[in-house]
Amino acid sequence: xxxxPFIVAGIxxxxxxxxxxxxxKSVPAGHVAVATLFGEVQTQxxxxxLHIPVNPLxxxxxxxxxxxxxxxxxxxxxxDQLQTRVDVSIQYRLLGSQVAQTLKNTGTARDVLQVxx
Numbered sequence: 001x002x003x004x005p006f007i008v009a010g011i012x013x014x015x016x017x018x019x020x021x022x023x024x025k026s027v028p029a030g031h032v033a034v035a036t037l038f039g040e041v042q043t044q045x046x047x048x049x050l051h052i053p054v055n056p057l058x059x060x061x062x063x064x065x066x067x068x069x070x071x072x073x074x075x076x077x078x079x080d081q082l083q084t085r086v087d088v089s090i091q092y093r094l095l096g097s098q099v100a101q102t103l104k105n106t107g108t109a110r111d112v113l114q115v116x117x
Contacts (some may be wrong), residue, residue, distance in 0.1 A: 029048050033045065034061045070117055075081050
């Protein structure tokens with residue numbers, strides 16, 4: 001009969017250890033995180049650094065807000081009916097203050113690249 005409190009305490013300690021990582025969020029340098037709760041995008045983005053406490057039910061999406069370059073190659077017809085290769089590079093970066101709106105309207109960072117660029 002005396003073993004029951006130890007078993008209950010052990011189970012509770014195990015549950016705390018399993019879920020303790022859900023109560024904080026670490027965002028790496030150059031990134032901004034956006035949380036969703038049951039599919040609803042939270043309007044407040046989480047800047048780089050450690051955030052304690054956070055809702056353990058949040059799902060997280062991280063956006064890289066550093067400057068990136070996207071390169072494309074296209075064949076373009078010329079006046080003499082030949083094809084000329086054109087290389088185009090675009091430098092862009094996401095605005096950290098607007099990533100929540102970006103997630104809500106467009107989707108992840110990969111979706112932003114396909115839709116807007």
